[in-house]
Structure formats: structure tokens, C-alpha cells
Amino acid sequence: MTTEQVHFDLSKFNPGFPLDRFQQDAIESIDRGRSVLVSAPTGTGKTVVADFVVAKSLAESKRVIYTAPIKALSNQKYRDYTKAHDPKKIGLVTGDLVINHNAPMCIMTTEILRNMLLQDRDRLADLSHVIFDEIHFLADPERGTVWEEILIYLPKQVRILGLSATIPNDEDFAAWLGFVREERIDVVRETRRAVPLRIHLFNRQAGMVTRRGFEAQARRHRSSGAARAHRGRGRGRRRNDRTRHDQIISEIAPDLLPCLYFVFFRRLTETFARQLVDEIDRPFLSPEERERTESILETRCSGWHEDLLRDRELYVNGVAYHHAGLNVMLKALVEELYEERLIKVLYCTSTFALGINMPVKTVVFDGIQKFNGQRMQPLTVQQFMQKAGRAGRRGMDEVGHVVVSQEFCDFEQHKGSFDRYERGKHESVHSTFNLSFNSIVNLLNAYEMMEIQDIVNKSYRNFHHRRVLDGIGEQIEEVRGSIAKLNGGMSAESIDEEDDIDDTPQLRKRETAILGRIQERIHGRREWLQTSPRWQAINEAMECPESLLRLIAEELAETPKHRAARVRRLRRNIKSDCAELRTIREAHHHHLHGGHPADSSEGRTAKLEKRLATLQRKRRREERRLYQGLFEKVHFLQEIEYLGPGNELLSGGEMLRHIHIEEVFVTEMVLADVFDGLDDAALFGLLASVCSDFPRRAALRTRAPNQLRDLIRWVGKIRRSYVVTEAERLNGVRSSFSPEILCLARLWAEGKTLMEIMLLVDSTSDISGDLVSAFRRAKDLAKQLRDVYHAEPAMQTQLSRILRQVSRDEVEVLD
Template sequence: MRQENVGLATYKGYVLDDFQRQALAFIEQGRSVIVSAPTGVGKTLIADYLIEKAVAEGKRVIYTAPIKALSNQKYRQFKASLGEEQVGIITGDIVVNSNAPVLMMTTEIYRNMALTDPARAADIHYLIFDEIHFIDSDRGVAWEESIIFAPRHVRLLGLSATIGNLEQFTGWLSEVRQEPVALVVETHRTVPLIHRFYNFGTGIASLTEINKASRRGELRASDHRQLVHAIRKHYLPALCFSFSRRQCVDRAKELLREPSFLGREAVDRVQKTLKEYGDRYNLEDHASFTLLSRLLHKGIAFHHAGLLPVLKDLVEELFEQGLVKVLYCTETFAVGVNYPVKSVCFLEQRKFDGRSLRPLSAQEYMQMSGRAGRRGIDQRGYVFTLVANPDVVELTDYSKRAIEPIGSQYRLSCNSILNLMRRGMEEQVAIAYRSSFAQYLNHRERSRLEHELASCETRRVELLGYICMAEGQDNCPVQYRRMQSKLRGLQREWLRYRRRYLERKCRALEAQVSAVIPKNCPPVTQNRCRRAKRQLGKLQEEATFLAERLSALPTADDWLERYNRIKQRLGHLGYIDGNEILARGELASEINFQEILITEFVFAGMLDELTVAEICSVLVGIDYSARYSDFTSRQRLPFLRN
């Protein structure tokens, strides 16, 4: 949806682009808006405007983000611009000024608020979803329930750079929110990206040049240090994405062998910041702080979700000041955090997703590569992919791939059912399913399949009109010729072998052929009949495939059946008694992962004698995310195979 460019021409000293002016105009009209634009073109400026507008009008606004790093960054930004009393933050690590007009939080926390504290959620006027495409992640249920259960008066602003089916997504939002949600799309990057590959045998090269070198056997074994050395002079600062926390640390340590990336003045600034953090948080004896100190003195760092929050803050602060020139990081650093660089390096094109080692998706690649190119600083951003293996068989040019459409990860959980029961909203289960993005996509897919099946039936009737009534019978000219051909073959075989059973078969077939008077169909009609029969066979196969896909789509009855099974299980376990929530159920409703297991631990007294540190260790084990090495260790260690 588009409209004329109206409203503000500048904001915060920036001349607004057309898509920003369109989005702000929709916000001024009180509309919900989805903004899709490449990373680095100024999507967050729209959120900044909305937050300042809400504060000026005395309204409350919540800014949700998929990761704590982004929540922390926005909290620091708005605390500086709006004042400490106007801004608060709620994450799993910290709660500050929770009643402030502007709250930063992760999406899961807002979802919990919407389900467990509807009075507080009703006080919100605007809800901002940064990186809203996370609705298709393993955590996507939090996004869907936040959207479904947000009060109707709340207006939404969704920001993303990587949604392949925007029309579908906006259509669902309009349906579930019962309002026409505006869509603003920008496809042009202010700072264009240059995509290149690197191998020690070729240097920085295009994919075509890499493929030619591969065919000539000119590729060499290469590593990240050689890549960093190649880009050191012209392409720093750089993000080097590695999809393993351990590799981030190990590769940063390996780069210590290189000369420092910082001058004396920059080293002094780093030392000052390190001393401030060390004194403030008593970090001098912490192993990760000691290692980061060595790295940061040379302009190197690593960043991943397993770092202590204070150490992540340290790295982010120095990176923002331009004192980190090479940062080894996992993909979490690319999620919304506004730390653009001159170049982005991919150290591999495959990642372990907790289940298997798979190629990157175009969405993941675009999300990470979009960090390259600093608006107002760089004329171009650069993306380099390391070709480490000289025997590489296939490389993907992600710059030419379309972004995949997003789907739904919505599912019923014990936690969501218990919370609906607590709020007396059991009847909302069917509504929640009918309102989910999954059901919206299923409905559209069902309509599409039914339409294609109807088209198949129409085509089938049309083809049957070209096939005469004699088709497949003996008097069909085509079938009659086949019988004659078969008879001649039998006669040749009988003349050769003189077997009695062949003689009997020949006489029987001769009698059958002589009794037939074939229809006198012209050749054109016969050819058309044959073609129609072949097409009819293919059409029947297609119709069978479509019917199988249609029958496999889940229905509302399937959803309600699952709901009843979970509720029955909760009753057997002592979490509910009919529609009454018991003590176990009250506790489980407040836990958002492995709620049944943790509740059983508590009621069995297994945590009673543990220290806080020991309880944290148990919870980490419960919420453990599998790593690729967990699956490959059996191959390396023979005793594990037994």
C-alpha cells in the first residue's frame, strides 16, 4: 500500500527518504504499519519517530526485540535522548524503571505480559516489533501470540529487511488485527553491496573467477587470517561471522599473531575503558575479561550469546567507538543491532541449526551481509566469503537468490493453555488457532489446492471430450492395430519354435481379430485421441498429488484435538482439576520453557538444597542447545559409539 509523500521532509537532521515519509504519514493517521527495507537505510528512524511522538502525547509504547543486545542498545539510545525517567528495560538479565512510558523488552516478555497481565498490556498504545521476521524462528510462537492477544486499540509497527512473502504477511496482520495494516516497501540500498569471494590462490575474486580457478586446480587451502590480511588495508572495520561460539573465540586468539590494528592513541582509549569496566564490575580475575583485554588492545574481539552481559556491553561500546577493527561473532550480532561496518566476512556458508549441518538461507545471508556499508561514510559495502577448501564442489552466490517466504511456528504449549485458563479465556483456544499465521497460510494453501483441483477436473472433462467411446476397446483403430501387431509377433514365434501352446494362442488371437470391425477414425482424430489419453494420465497423477497435499493440511478439529490431549495430560499430572488450576499449574504458567520438567523438579524438592549457581547450572542443562560437535563426537571417540 502506498500513498503520496506527505508530512515531514527532515527528522533529526536527516533528509527523509520517500519510504520513511510514507511510513510516518501512516503513523500520523493512526495506522499500523509494516516496513520492509534493506539493512542500513533507516528503518529504525521510523521507530524513533513513533516513540518520540508517543512520549509527547503522553502515551505508552513498547519496543520489542528478539535479542537482549538490541534491547540494551535501544535502551541506552533512548535514555540519552528522552531522559532516564522516560525509559525502562525488562530482559532476562535486568529490570530498570518497569513503569516508564517507553519500555524496551524481548518479545517473549511482552507475550507473557499480554497473557498474564492484561490490565498492564491494555495501558499500551503502540507496539514495535523489530526484526519481525523472527515470527518464523523456533521462538516464533511468542511473536504470534503477542500479535494475536495484544488489545485491539494497540497499533503495531513491524520492521524487517528479510520477508519474502510480504503481501501474505500483511494480509494476515490485517485480518487478525481487524484493521487495514499499511505496507511500506523499499528495495534500494543507499550504500550498495559488492559481493566477492576469497581464496589464497586467487585473492579477492568474483564467483566466476573462483570457479575458473577451481577447474584449473589453482585454489589453495585458506583460513580466516589470510582473508583478514587481504582486507586489512582497505576494508576495515569488519565483522567475521562464524557459526560456533568456540570458533569465534579460537579464531580471535589466532589473529593475535598479526600486527596490531590500532594506533597508540586508540590503545590508550581501549585501556581506559577496560579499567573502567574492570573496576566497576570487579572483572580483573575473570578469564574471558583477561582474554578480551589482550585482544582489544590489538583491535580484535569476539561476541556471542554465551558471553556475560557486561562483557558484551564492553565489546559493543568499543565497537561503536570504532576501536574494534575485526570482530568475530555469531549471527546474533546481525539481528537489529545498529553497528554497521565497511565489510562483512563469511567464514563458511554452512551452519548447524541444532538438528543438522545445512547451507545458509538467503534470508540469513542478507540479514548478516546487510551490516556492511556505513551510510554517510562508505560509498560501498563489501561482503567477502572465504573459500577455505580447495576441493570445494559448489559455492552459492546468495546475492542473486530470492529471499525465502516466512512461515509460522505457532503451536500449543502447556504454558499457553494454562495462561488462557488463568484468564478464563479457554474459549480463545479455537480463536487463537483461527487467528494464527499458520491457519491463515493453511487457508490460503487450501484455497489454492482446491482451485487447482477444480482446474484439473475442468481439464479432465475437456480431455474426455477428445477421447471416443471406443477408446481402449477392440474396435478402437489404435487398439485394433496393436492386436494385429501382437498377432504377427506370435505367428513369427510359432513358425520359429513350433510349440503347441503358441499355436493355441495364435488361433485364439486370430479369432478375436477377425471378429472385430474397427471404427473408421481419420488419422487426425486418432492422434488427438492418443494425445488426450497421455495428458489425461498425467492430469490424474497431478490431481492425486494435489488431493494428498490437501488432505495433509491440518484443520481446526486437529488443533482442538491436540488441545484436549494436552489438557487431559495436565489433569493426569495434577496441574489442573477440571477448569481449576492447581498449585503445579500456577507455577508452570509462569515458566516459558520446559515448564513441566522444571515444575516437577520444584515439587520433588530437587532444587531445595542447591545454591543459586547450582540451580542456574541445572537450568542451563535443561535449556541446552545442541552443537554440531555433539553429533560428530561419536565419530571421533570410539567408546561413545557403544
């Protein structure tokens, strides 16, 4: 039977509960063959729409791809869909794990799909739909470009489903999607949650109270003098003055359990879980639940190393912890117990918010500040709601409870954040488009430069930038029209009279365009501006450019010299915008209230011609900005001789085409013959060392072996070379090289167990999951190098042998 003869009957789709209106609307649009963007709060059931796409595609014998931002979510969706459908029809491709890759329904990370579109488009010839889970990740500074690339590269006949948390600019985002996809995108929006959230603040003096109640108590606390005494103790303040996690659990247990307790330091998830079990006077599990837990532990943990069973007492009491560094076997066990509702208190980090889609009654935050790589920063509304949205079980709870641990002395600092969380106004999605070197050489291998410029022009960033250019173009035409009138004999005074009638709406339009441009400039640099203590004030001063300029000047004064150039450039651009805005506002005032007598025609013509020249220079400058990043990178690749003068791929460029991890760094190692002559274990160790950073709070208990020290110095020299550091600058991402991981991965390739390797590590938290992640990425890199060494059978054989040796135990577990 042909695919045209089969149509999935909408009435046969039964998720097991009545559909909400927004779910029905989205499903009906998809059934009509439309692409759809669904914008709805976390926990409202967006996944049901994706389930319909999968069921429809499989029933109609069409191919569908489900993309997720992280591997853990990809693995979870694979488990879900293999339970719901014939496992033979479901595949998983995440770089390190490949299962049934030719299946009609395939789950993969976005990077894998982008690479297929660049290098193996034929495999996607019969693709019907692509589902983008968490499509708002397009705004992620490090990985967002991949989402944009996929949306631009996908064949036009492919329909898309974008699932997003609430975004205020969904119509604008859909307009860009429609422009790129050359089709109308249906926007389905849901603003209400099926289970409303109630936010409480907690400390040991106030108990669990509403925001208003807490604010009143904070005022009384300040006026009583207790706050001054509290601050006076300074660094000598006793730790037990602070609110403890077990006090919050005692407050909410048992009526508001189960709960997710979000902590932003891995070691604290482990510490808190063990402390809680030591403190509680009664288990959180009933005798029947405890018996079920014991049965699962006996079945799953048979033959496990004793170190993996050290937290058995936590599990039988209904307590656990979860973070990215956790041993993959334990991670899978904790997730199974959680899905079986046998974990009543789970201490976890942010990664869990994107993992298992199972709500709880209560979500607790140990605080609302998180380290962003440079400093502690309040959670954005998006980050807060991604976690808080897990509270409230549909059909079981009337309300979902969110509890935030908050001290009176910190409340003034965080009031603005709580205001934003309660208003629930999410941050807009903005482009972070920045083509990688790998993407550029693959595009140059397939397209002419003009075609690549057209691809870059379709980015979400340039979609907005084109509006700026359109505004400048309109101004140029207005000035040209005025000059033509003067040259045609019309007096300057009569032109002013005409302008009084026609120009006021145009001036307002230009004013709006400039304010929009200023907002775009700020949001385009929010990655580093968000680290500033002035970020909130900067964000709120967007409509008042003069105040904004003052804030940027203050920021410049406190910025280190090596980072001042970008702040200075931003200040210069906004200063230019302010000058233009002043001119427009003065003209607007003149139109409304009158002004000085009109200039002579000759004087007015000279002014207009000067204005025209300024606008034309500005347009040329802004047009260069459209492709500036692309041209800079192409010039760099020519400079280091990866590309020839006509942009043809030279040997370095051909190698770079296959390398997606530490692109230029690894290519430089290949060109320097670093991999030649290494034994299997050292080669795998070296690959792993550039795939991940060693955790900051961990250290090796032993030094690197003598035979590796020369290799480490050699690779370190390449890492510090001009080519690699300039590539880092242009990409905006620092390259990884971890000699510690090199030593540990070498042992894995030699056959040592993960527990044996962990004996060589000093760490305040479990980092075995980090090591497994590095080993898996090293496998992916080894596969990429096999393509690089396609003409060298000996190296290909060695890499294939390494892949067999390291593909075992935890590295092969589907976590």
C-alpha cells in the same frame, strides 16, 4: 493537558539526515494512526521509523512498548533510547533485569509481553503502540509462536509497527495481520540498499575475485588435475592447504577495514583474534586511536581480575572477538570499543548480527555452512543477508564489501547457495504456531474452549489452512450442484456441455489450491526437512508433485525408524494431493480436448455421490487439523490431572500457570516436593540447571559433591518420566537438565566470584557468558516460583533471599 489535545508535530522529528522515501511513507502512515509493516533489507534504516513512534508517543504522553527477539538487542535499545530521551521515561524488562518497568516507553523481550497479556492485561490498558523488531522471527521454530500470540492477544486499539528484513510474502503476511488486528495494515517496502553490496569469493590461489571470476578459476582448477590431487590427499591433507583467516585480512587491510569476520564456532573467534595479532606486522590503529583505546581500558578495567585483561594486547591493536559465551564485562567493553570505531577487525558469531546496529566497510564469512543442531547446513538467504547487510557505511562508502572464504573443491557443493544469495530472494515467512502448555492453562483460566479455538483459528498457519478448507468447500458445492442437476432431470451429457463452458477456470483454481496446499505442507515441516541434503531439490520440485513424491520416498528410505513416522505421513498426504491433482488435470484435458462418451445419468450420479462423500471426509479431517495440537495438549493435561474433565484447573494446572521456563518439568518437580528442604545454594543451583545446557566442548574439573548426587539422580528420574518426555514430544522441544551448571550455580549462590568458578571448568572457549545467562534465567525462574508458592511464606522468603544473594557483579551488568 489531555492526550487528545497533544499531537506531535511531524516536522519536529529530525533524525539528523534526510529521510528516504520508504521512511517518509512509513512515518506518514503512523502519523495518520495506521499500523504499518516495514519490509526492507538489513542496513537500510528501518530503525528510524521506530524512533519516530517512540518520539511521537512520548511527546503525546502515550505508552509504547518496543519488543526485541533477544535480550542483548533489548539492552542495546535501552542504551540507545536512554541517550536520546529522558532516562526516567525509558524502562527495560527482560525477566532477569527490571529497570523502571512503569515507564511510558518500555523495552522488553517478546516473551515478557506475551506473559503480561496472559496474566496482567490491566497494565496495558493505556498502551498506544507496540514495535516488533525483527518481526520475521515469527517463523522461528522454537520461539515464533510467541509473536503470533502477542499479535492475537493485543487489544484492538493498539497500533503495531512491524520491522522486518526483506520478505517476499509481505502482502500475504500483512493480510493475515489485518485479519487478526481487524484493521488495514499499510505495507511499506524497500528493495534497494542505500549502499549496494558487492560479493567476493576468496581463497589463497584465486585471491579476492567476483563470483564469475571465481567460477572460471574453479573450472581451470578442475581441468588442470589439481583438484584430483587435492582430493587424493584426503584426511591427510595439510591444514595450511586451506585458506587462512589472516590471509583474507591481509588482502583487505587497510583499505577495506573495519570488518566483521563471522565464524560459526566460538573457540575460533578467540583463536583467530590471537593468531592475527601474532601475525600482523603493523597495528591497525593509528597512534591517536591507540591512545584513546588505552584511556578507555584504563578507565573501564580498573580493579578487574588479571584473567579479564589477558586480551589487552588485542584491543590496543584494534582486534577483538565476540560471542554469546563471552564474559559480560568483556562483552560490554568490546561493544564500547567497537562503537567508538576502535576495533578494526572483530571476529564474531551469529549473535552479533542482531546486536549493535553499526555498519562496517567489509563483512567476511569464514564459510557459509553452520551447524543446525544435527548437521552442517548452508546459511539461508535470510541468515546470510542479516550478516552481509552490515557491510557499507551510509555517507562513507560507495559500496559494501562481502568476502566469503571458499575453496575450489567445495565450490560445486555451494554454487546453489551463492546463486540464491546473489538473487537475494529471501525465504517466505511461515507460521510455526504451537501453543505452550503455560499459554493453554492461562487461556483456559480466562476463556471458554470455543473462545480458545477462535484464538487458535486466528494463527497465521490456520489463516492459510482456512483457504484449503474454503477450496474443499467450493468443490463440495460444485459436486452438489452437479448432483442436483442430474436429479432434476438434466442429462449427464448436458451437464458435461455446461461444464465445458464454466468449469475450466474452476479446475485451474482447484489445481492452484492443491499446489498451494502441497507448498504449505512442505514449509510446515521445513524445520527438519532443511537438514536433508535433498532440501534444495525438494524446494524446487514444489510445482511438480510427482518428482516431489519421489524425493520424499527417497528421504523416507534413508530416515531412521524412530523418525520415519512424520516422513511417512507427509508422503501419504502428498500422495493424496497428487491423486486429486491427476483427477483435476484429466478433467481439464477432457474439457479441452473431449473424451469418452458421457456416462449414464445413474452412473454419473453414483460417481458424484462417492466424490461428495470423499470430499466431506476430507473436510472433516482438515477441520480437525485446525485444532489438533490444542486438543492433544488439553487431553494430555487432563490425563496427568493438571486439568479436570471440564478443563478446570487443578493444582498442577494452577502451578503451571506461573511457570514459563521448562513448564511441565518444573511443575513436576514442585509436585514431587523436590525444592522443599534444600538450602539456598542448592536450590539456586537446581533452578539454574534447568535453564540452560552446559556447552558441549566444556567439562568440569571436579565431580559433583556427595550431598548433590542424590538430588541429581532424583531430578534425572523426573526428567526421564513419562509426563516430561510426553510433554517434550507434544511441544517439540527437549527439556534441559545440566548437573554441571547445578554445581557451578551453587557456588555463585555461596558468594564465589565468576573467575573462581571458571577455574573449575575446562573449555576451549570462554563460557562465562553462558553461565551468567543461566544464572539470570534462574533468577527469572525463582520469581516465577514465588508466585507458585504464594501460600507458603517460608518458601517465598527463601526465594526472595536467594534473589538478593545472587543479584550481584556480572549478573547485574547491563550487557
